[in-house]
Amino acid sequence: MVRLTRRPQPFKLSSQGFTLVEMVTVIIILGILVIGVSSFILLGTRIFVDSTSVDQVLSQSRFAIERMTREIRNALPQSIRVASNGANYQCIEFVPITASASYTQLPISPFTASETASVMLPQVPLSSADQMVVYPLSSADIYEADPSAATGRVFNVKSIAANTITFDQAVQFEEASPQSRYFMIADAVSYCFESDGAIRRYQGYNKFNQDQPGPAVMGNGVLMAENVVNNISSQPPIHFTNATLRNNAVVQLTPLFSVNLQEFQYQHQVQVVNVP
Structure with missing residues (x-):
């Protein structure tokens, strides 16, 4: 009778894990990839910020x-x-002009001064806080004007009712507008x-x-x-x-x-x- 016996196998070393060379190689490759990708990200961010x-x-x-x-x-x-x-x-x-339209009756020199003027109303509502201007011919007629004076081209407005503008006092405009136009300014x-x-x-x-x-x-x-x-x-x-x-x-x-x-x-x- 023949007896078969199993010869013990020699011990094998485990092949799991990485060598130092492999780890260094991977680190170098990852570093190159990170640098490349980050440069693209930084460039895109810079372009976005600049634009x-x-x-x-x-x-x-x-x-x-x-x-x-x-x-x-x-x-x-x-x-x-x-x-x-x-x-x-x-x-x-x-x-700036806040409103503009035509007037129908205005106290113009040499006619008698009056506290009222008859006008056509514009589409924009008139405001008594504005001034009324008629026929300004130079910047001095505007910037050197005294709206509270009795004669001139710019006057303060006291009230507005229907088609009538009332001034603070009896006023007299210096000159008529060829187009019968008046302006309201702020x-x-x-x-x-x-x-x-x-x-x-x-x-x-x-x-x-x-x-x-x-x-x-x-x-x-x-x-x-x-x-x-x-x-x-x-x-x-x-x-x-x-x-x-x-x-x-x-x-x-x-x-x-x-x-x-x-x-x-x-x-x-x-x-x-x-x-x-």
Whole structure:
């Protein structure tokens, strides 16, 4: 009888785990991948941040230019004026029209002064807080006016009832409008390009100033846009051509904006209808 016996198998070492060389190799490969991926992420983030900054400046500049355009077009004839102070600021000032229509009866020199005027009402409701203007021929007729005087072209309004405007006292307008037109005006408005690169809008200061005021006098303005890099003394952003008998007044806006080493400049022209 033959007995079979199993010979014991030799002990085998476990092959599980990594060698030091393998671990170092994996670490190096992962490091290369991380550096590559992070560079793409950083580049994409930088592009996004830069494009967002440019888009923000573009949006601000478009809004500021569009707002200025709409308000300047609605300015009272002969009320636009521009002033600069070296490289510190350049401001454009004007008086917005709140309402306009025709009058039917008005106390005009040399006729007798009166406390009332008969007018046609515009679509926009009239306000007794405004002033009434008839036939302004120069900026002095507006900015040097005394609305409380007895004669002139600008007067305070006491009340409005139906088609009748009542003044504080008996008044006498200096001259009739060829179109029998009257205007109602409120506060003056100024847009200033300032040395810190900002465009600010000012309102609520005294509009009857013989000398055009600067930002320091007008109080706190509303920030409209930033990043304007015009050299105000040598490259002013505002050019104004006054009206003539044949041409309307023209305001040329040329602000230069800069963001992330990129520059873009507007060449925007605004015509102001001057039909007093």
